[in-house]
Amino acid sequence: MTLDLQPGQKLARGVARHLASHGFVSVEEFVPARGLRVDVMGLGPKGELWVIECKSCRADYQADSKWEGYLDWCDRFFWAVDIEFPTDLLPTRTGLIIADAYDAEIIRMGPEDKIAPARRKKMIQKFAMDAARRLRTLRDPRL
Amino acid sequence: MTLDLQPGQKLARGVARHLASHGFVSVEEFVPARGLRVDVMGLGPKGELWVIECKSCRADYQADSKWEGYLDWCDRFFWAVDIEFPTDLLPTRTGLIIADAYDAEIIRMGPEDKIAPARRKKMIQKFAMDAARRLRTLRDPRL
Numbered sequence: 001m002t003l004d005l006q007p008g009q010k011l012a013r014g015v016a017r018h019l020a021s022h023g024f025v026s027v028e029e030f031v032p033a034r035g036l037r038v039d040v041m042g043l044g045p046k047g048e049l050w051v052i053e054c055k056s057c058r059a060d061y062q063a064d065s066k067w068e069g070y071l072d073w074c075d076r077f078f079w080a081v082d083i084e085f086p087t088d089l090l091p092t093r094t095g096l097i098i099a100d101a102y103d104a105e106i107i108r109m110g111p112e113d114k115i116a117p118a119r120r121k122k123m124i125q126k127f128a129m130d131a132a133r134r135l136r137t138l139r140d141p142r143l
Numbered sequence: 144m145t146l147d148l149q150p151g152q153k154l155a156r157g158v159a160r161h162l163a164s165h166g167f168v169s170v171e172e173f174v175p176a177r178g179l180r181v182d183v184m185g186l187g188p189k190g191e192l193w194v195i196e197c198k199s200c201r202a203d204y205q206a207d208s209k210w211e212g213y214l215d216w217c218d219r220f221f222w223a224v225d226i227e228f229p230t231d232l233l234p235t236r237t238g239l240i241i242a243d244a245y246d247a248e249i250i251r252m253g254p255e256d257k258i259a260p261a262r263r264k265k266m267i268q269k270f271a272m273d274a275a276r277r278l279r280t281l282r283d284p285r286l
Binding site for chain 2: 013016017020025026027043045047121124125127128129131132133134135136138139140142
């Protein structure tokens with residue numbers, strides 16, 4: 001199952017499993033708004049929205065110029081990296097998750113900065129449509 | 144793909160395809176509240192919620208004593224039946240969809256009776272979590 005995943009996708013899978021243990025669901029490569037694509041968007045039982053960016057190595061992190069734009073689309077923001085990653089590079093005012101392909105652990109919670117109710121409503125609607133569309137594509141590939 | 148589906152599931156697949164052509168997504172066997180399970184819950188781009196009950200034959204319809212309980216959980220209610228079904232049996236104040244395993248057509252729109260905003264919000268949240276959880280189960284069966 002894991003052999004054909006890219007390094008970032010392996011992290012994303014471990015993150016998704018860990019989020020599930022918190023009662024969160026998630027979708028990968030979610031587009032909150034045009035031009036933005038987050039690695040993992042997590043949705044909690046009370047409508048909490050968490051963005052998790054998965055970085056496989058230093059270069060992968062340093063090439064990311066967009067992440068600050070994601071802060072406006074979530075209540076909490078996290079980096080997910082593997083155990084070898086030089087975490088000193090990461091801004092301390094962000095969350096930190098150590099992950100592998102099989103599981104993950106939240107080392108530092110991202111500080112909470114709640115998004116506005118209207119945007120939350122729009123994001124949950126978009127999340128619902130996106131997840132259902134992907135589910136349908138897997139179940140009925142003709143669509 | 145269709146051989147292992149029950150008659151009601153074939154109708155549900157055709158319904159889902161047709162809903163997609165209206166910009167709706169859907170999940171099957173959705174549970175809006177304890178003790179209720181609708182065949183298809185459709186979610187529209189503006190948060191519209193449609194319930195579609197799929198009936199494969201007269202006996203299947205006549206055995207359903209719960210459908211009126213579903214009206215409180217959607218903006219519109221429809222029956223989906225195949226072309227052979229005696230549609231005169233169905234209440235005229237409900238929507239009607241003629242379906243097969245491959246497609247469907249809305250013959251009569253269900254009258255609109257909008258659900259309350261708080262319930263809509265709760266249903267869309269539930270729909271999102273349900274669709275994402277099923278998607279995850281297909282993509283990562285270990286969960």
